[in-house]
Amino acid sequence: MPNRALVTGITGQDGSYLAELLLDKGYEVHGIIRRASTFNTRRIEHLYQDPHEEHARLHLHYSDLTDGQGLTNVILDTEPDEIYNLGAQSHVRVSFDNPLYTQDVTGAGALRVLEAARQLNKHKDVRVYQASSSEMFGDAPAPQSESTPFQPRSPYACAKVFAFHQTVNYREAYGLFATNGILFNHESPRRGETFVTRKVTRAATRIAAGLQDRLYMGNLDAKRDWGYAKDYVKAMWLMLQHHEPDDFVVATNETHTIRELLDVAFARVNLDWNDYVEIDKRYFRPTEVPVLLGDCSKAATALNWTPETSFRELVEIMVDSDMKLAAREQQLPLSAEES
Numbered sequence: 001m002p003n004r005a006l007v008t009g010i011t012g013q014d015g016s017y018l019a020e021l022l023l024d025k026g027y028e029v030h031g032i033i034r035r036a037s038t039f040n041t042r043r044i045e046h047l048y049q050d051p052h053e054e055h056a057r058l059h060l061h062y063s064d065l066t067d068g069q070g071l072t073n074v075i076l077d078t079e080p081d082e083i084y085n086l087g088a089q090s091h092v093r094v095s096f097d098n099p100l101y102t103q104d105v106t107g108a109g110a111l112r113v114l115e116a117a118r119q120l121n122k123h124k125d126v127r128v129y130q131a132s133s134s135e136m137f138g139d140a141p142a143p144q145s146e147s148t149p150f151q152p153r154s155p156y157a158c159a160k161v162f163a164f165h166q167t168v169n170y171r172e173a174y175g176l177f178a179t180n181g182i183l184f185n186h187e188s189p190r191r192g193e194t195f196v197t198r199k200v201t202r203a204a205t206r207i208a209a210g211l212q213d214r215l216y217m218g219n220l221d222a223k224r225d226w227g228y229a230k231d232y233v234k235a236m237w238l239m240l241q242h243h244e245p246d247d248f249v250v251a252t253n254e255t256h257t258i259r260e261l262l263d264v265a266f267a268r269v270n271l272d273w274n275d276y277v278e279i280d281k282r283y284f285r286p287t288e289v290p291v292l293l294g295d296c297s298k299a300a301t302a303l304n305w306t307p308e309t310s311f312r313e314l315v316e317i318m319v320d321s322d323m324k325l326a327a328r329e330q331q332l333p334l335s336a337e338e339s
Contacts, residue, residue, distance in 0.1 A: 002057070006030045006080035008065060008113065009087030013190040014131070016043035018084060018233040023047060023057055025237075030059045030078045032071070032087065043190050065109025068116075075116040082240050084129045085113045088160075091194060092135060095156035096286055103159045110163030114170045114178065127177040127240045130167040133160045134184040134225065134251070134292045142255070142293035146182070146247055153287040168247070177245045184225040184251035184294040186232040187314060189321035196258060197226065200265050201318040202325075207276055208269035209326040215276055218283030220262070223255040223291040228309035228317070238303040251294020252307045264312055268319040 005022050009015040010031030022029050033041065047058050061078070063070035065087045075083065088106040089095065095102040110130055117128045137144040138151035152158045164180050171178040191198040199215075206212035227250070235250045266273035299305045309317070 002026050002028045003082065004028045004030065004078065004080045005082040005084065006032070006075060006078055007084045007086060008032045009085075009131075010060070011040050011043055012086060012090075013043070013188055013192070013229050014086050014186070014233055014236075015084075016047075016190055017188070017230050018086065018236060019044055019047055019058065021233050021237060028057045028059075030061060030074075030080060032063045032074060033060050034064050035062050065105050065112065068112040071112050072116040072119065075113070075120055079120065079124055080126060082127045082129070083113060083117055084131075084236060084240075085110055086131045088131065090156070091192075092154050092156045093283070093285055094194075095154050095159070099155035102155045103162070105159075106156060107159035107162040111166045114166055114176070117178070118170060118174050118176055121174070121176055125177070127245070128167070128170075128179070129236050129240055130163055130178065130180050131236075132164045132167075132180040132182045132247075133157065134182060134249075134294060135289065136161045136164060136182070137292065138289055139291075142291045143253070143295040144249070144293060145295040146249055146298055153289050154285065164247075171245050177240075179239045179242070179245040180247040181236050181239055182247065182249045182294075183232055183235075184227065184249070184292055186227045186229040186250075187318065188229040189318050190229070191318070197261060197315070197318065198322075200258075200261055201315065201322045203276075204265040204269050204271065204273070205319060205322040205326040206329070208271060208323070209330055211326060211329055213276070214278055215273075216278050216280040216283065217258070218280065218285075219288060220258045220279070221290070222288065223257050223293070225251045225253070225255050225292050225294045226261075226311055226314060227252045227307050228314045231308050235299060235303065235305045238305055242303060246302070248299045248303065249294045249296050250299055250305070251296045252311070253294060253296055254311065255291060255293040256311050260311075261315060264315040265319050268316055269323070
């Protein structure tokens with residue numbers, strides 16, 4: 001029997017890359033998706049096949065991190081060997097507008113997964129990965145490691161701190177193999193377009209293609225530790241293969257400003273971002289996190305994991321992908337309203 005994994009948030013950036021990795025390793029993969037009036041499986045469509053086919057290894061189940069009974073039913077019915085809780089309301093700026101929803105999905109949702117896993121663990125060993133976040137560190141002095149005290153600066157970060165401590169609590173109280181991956185910012189061509197990296201690469205390519213005139217930004221001086229999501233899901237998997245559950249920072253050990261992001265992205269399309277970017281105060285957070293810089297030496301030593309993709313390579317991968325998307329946009333026929 002192949003190993004069986006259950007992934008919440010499988011339709012997201014990380015979930016899709018993780019599903020690819022697990023399928024390549026021979027896993028049977030189960031994913032949880034929310035019911036919606038439109039299809040939201042674009043990132044995993046290339047992996048999906050008819051679940052009634054004899055050898056199908058990717059199976060999707062309808063549930064939601066706010067639905068405790070539904071989550072429990074899926075986890076107890078599928079009996080996974082590994083659970084990866086990647087689902088969340090994960091946009092920091094949005095969490096200020098929707099703090100209660102963010103806490104319910106990102107914080108209490110993780111607790112619902114842990115409680116269902118605890119019930120399963122009574123008769124079958126299960127390992128749980130909780131997607132923690134560098135945002136938990138807030139404005140703690142850099143570099144930030146596993147021993148750095150949390151100083152959350154947003155409702156999202158507070159919800160992630162709650163989920164982190166519940167994961168540790170279930171590990172210590174119930175002997176559950178539960179581990180936190182404290183991932184610093186990680187990006188890819190599959191990143192949502194409201195996140196700053198993808199917002200920049202989409203704008204740069206659309207401006208170069210004549211599809212967009214301006215890019216409106218917030219704080220350009222914020223410093224972030226940006227890595228490639230495809231590298232980071234390998235660290236998630238390695239954590240659940242470790243001989244004991246533990247908590248690990250996953251980062252690149254270097255930081256870059258949003259100005260540097262703009263430099264690399266616009267240079268890739270032979271433009272000067274200063275000619276196209278305007279500052280809009282609406283994009284500033286009520287409380288800013290000036291610097292996030294991770295120290296992943298523990299993961300390097302214990303898991304033999306290090307990032308494989310540089311900051312410049314990452315941004316150029318994203319720009320090149322979005323250039324193809326902009327080219328397709330140029331070829332789309334005008335709608336009746338536009339013609």
